[in-house]
Amino acid sequence: MQENKQRWTLGSNRIHWDVLQDSKLLHEDHLEMSGKKVSMIVRYGINQEGKLILSRKVVWPTLRTIPNDTHASMMHDFELEMMPIIQINGKKSENERPRLFQFNGLLHIYSVEENGIFIERTIFPSTDTKSALEKIVLTNTSNQFVSIEVISRRAKTTVKGVSGIYLIDVTHDAHGERTLGPNESLQFGVRIHAKHLKEPDEEINVTEEQMKRCLFVDELKESLHLETPNPDLNRMFEFAKLRTAESIFETKGGLMHSPGGGHYYAGIWTNDQIEYAGPLFPYLGNELGNEATLNALRLYTSFMGPDYQPIPSSIIAEGVDIWEGAGDRGDAAMYAYGASLFALATGNQEIAKELWPAIEWCLNYCERQKNSEGVIASDSDELEGRFPSGSANLSTSCLTYAAYLHAADLARALGKSEYAELYKVSAGELYEAIEEFFGATVEGFDTYRYYDGNDILRSWICIPLTMGIEKRKVETIKALLSPRLWSEDGLATQAGDTTFWDRSTLYGLRGMFAAGETEIAIAYLESYSSRRLLGEHVPYAVEAYPEGNQRHLSAESALYCRVITEGLFGIKPTGLNSFACVPRLPEGWDEMALRSIKAFGREFDLVVKSQSTHIELIVSSEKGNMHFEGVRGTAFEVQWCEF
Template structure:
């Protein structure tokens, strides 16, 4: 039984009630991002229901100078940032008494973070956190309500704090200030609101651009768009709501940079940069389905950045561009070429843009030829260290499959045939080299000499390789599965409860399980995982790892969660720019699924699945702008080809 703290309030919000039945103390975290700011709000509710909040406010574009007594790697995390506790807040005075909002009644999350305080002398205080979507500040908005029958006179003493620092781009000024009136009168049921800003300016920028009302409007507009696009409806309200929340986290983590707007993982460490795994292979292929203009543009900019840095000497590709794209990360061989081959090809097929495909084709061919040249005598890809791992060869296989389809669309028939043949050979080489019996199961070893079950055995499934699906799925869902997700690796030396789990491995495993047809087992695990992340102790998003890395809410993991539905449950598989295969699979527990406003080949459409009563047949309906273009019954899990002209 998954322990829960939160409850679904409505389709787009969850609530943590704080009462006698709540398990206290409770600690929570939520990241909120806009194009020039990100904030990680850590909060704790102690055993008495008293709330404490810490605000870590990060300005991704403002790179600072590293300290002389810090290690060299700190330059890769040198963002201008500040932490603020509850010591920095305005004073609220009623009848010579200082009102301190401490006791808490409930917490609500709906793309914003809202704390409801217990009334103090008939004044209820609600605090709401949200970021500006386009300026360098976050807002903590106070709303005060008079719950009594008498008029209340309140006085305020605003907070104002300024700190300056010289950085790479000029003079930075961090400011925390509130703008309450000196005094107000509140009648019965009347409310008054004012903001506290946590922001930064560069050189001559003025803090007058800090406007909490405009920030609230743009944030709400963003949330409305996330709700309406790629809207999932199933019989499972937890999955519906977690899917919506995942869209928010995936799409909000887009930042201005020297490369143009780019998607970045966040989590306190990764901003205004692009990574071969997170952006190229994981989040980039998701955005075309969402149809979010900024998401698609951010993904495209990431691919172009890698294109502009093709090595002249045939050497390995960089695996990241950090700190506003200024720091090129090419000192390690992390399988970037395989990630680039896979992610770029899949993104281009899914988006259906021939012009972009022609421009990015040299990036794909470079990545593929590099992987081809780096094969060992057994035919699998090896790093410059000489080691070969399952993840890199699996991603390279995916890259060959999608690149061959892309070549066909671009009229490059020779390349199409070459890549198809290489994929066929590589699939067999993966089987021969990595196929193994571990812990009595026919699955894969992660690398040469590894005898422990490990998390990357999920990647062949995610790439559609099903040769060892039974043993691999048993390994993932029986031996490696924990209430928190998939373990990095089994080990006789480490108690399972102390072992590390990775959410992205869990998400790959779930997508792969649906893709290769283990529908009901995959659904049971998906339902448990979704409940744990949405309603458990680390609500409301997917995380990086547990117990390590402070369970950071990396946005990439949220994109991967959404891909479980699009590529897993619905089996969306781009064949060409205007051709997509669906292989929909309804779990036995569901009699319907609807995905509204999903973009396929650049067109928004609605996919509706309905189970034909007491059969393994489902009715598939496709609508474009309200017009039914397909209505067909198929066996659950059978393929269906969509063509757009």
């Protein structure tokens, strides 16, 4: 395991990069922040002269461009040279030198200029308007009077789109020249916004918008709150909740949780939204996230016909079009798995009844895709042909296996005992087929081949562990952590290749916890979290490299959260008002807690304590407390007394 190089430092409620304490000044990074109608990817840093690097790619998901495809959200780049000019004593400010960068859900940049002017920038998206915002405070730290003037630089830009002409504009609310005496400050707001030509202008107050953003961030902190002895894990989890929950957009197809990353907006995918993020939202108790997940699940039902054609991989452009470029990626397996987990975790019988026909359809589809060896065929997987996957891959079959088990629990909760038994049997048969067809010695490890003919280790050999298939766990974990697969950025997609996708790393970490390898899993989780939170590219899990330049896609952060909820705390739904809990309390930890969980029909806390020879689990809610004790690895069965 490589030693992490940290550029950032953990603060009380934020992380910060102290430039004055950094011996390697030249550095730049990027992060994404989103609201319901806008997203922004901010590039920031320091150039070789020690001056500020700052630009924004602003995206408007519902202002659709032509052609209206997956990537057709209107977007525009805004460099510093395109923003309003700050004039100091009649001279354009061009010597802004950062001293401190901070992030707490908003990006703060503290700089100094000539003439003793201290500049504080706070950059964030509006929560519910089409605006990317910045609050700037200029403070005169000299003993002289200083003249300040802010001058608009650009005229409106027009873009022709699907529904007419769109206008893009940059405005500010600093009016006229102002003289600052010693220790006096000037505050003003800068707004990058867009609208339809005939849409009325929106009047907003940047300070009020900042308060809204802070309130949103604070509310997410309190829900599904993690407490461990490791502050990096706590903060990384906190930020991961934010990145997951902020990437929800108001579209003509309803609320949509979308990946982001500068390309993927106002669209949904069976992996990102249904397999990865959907199962988390009930635990977070995020109403917008639950609604967006339901919208995604409902949109796919229109494609579940009697002829059992594959459902599309994604539904795009606010729900009006589809993309099927990679063929069947195992999308029905992704849907059945994610929908079953989501339905169970909501604790809502009406939602479960509504989703049941779609889950049944998807499992029927998977049955029809069985090949002669009894595993589930698909054209590709979530990597969509970037790496070979054969005619049947390990991921699709393992997702189907887990979907059978979760659907059996859901069927039982709905009184459909015949389906519960059928799916349990189907899961058992598929388990044997997976072992027979995929089980193999690959590069000397008794693990899994990813497809027929595969003789190179692949990162997705982790997925059997995540789905509860542990027959080859020892050698599989050895293979995952061997130099052939594990790198300083987690799992390489394929041995000998530099490409990595965080999704497989996060599935792998969750699988190690699920397999009971707690000490190994926590060591690698702590190292990974420290690198992503405080290293060179912060503060979230990323999609991939070199593709996408490590974009901060939202669903990867959801997968990070699930390493905690399903891995470290071992939560596994067993019904609409019940779950199994296998806490994986690391050695040396006296206690850990997950508070304000909002799943299975109520809000509750999980507290795990170390005793001399066993562990104690306390489940507390307004209805009272439940206490459990057992040796490490015990699966505690939790069921509410009343439904």
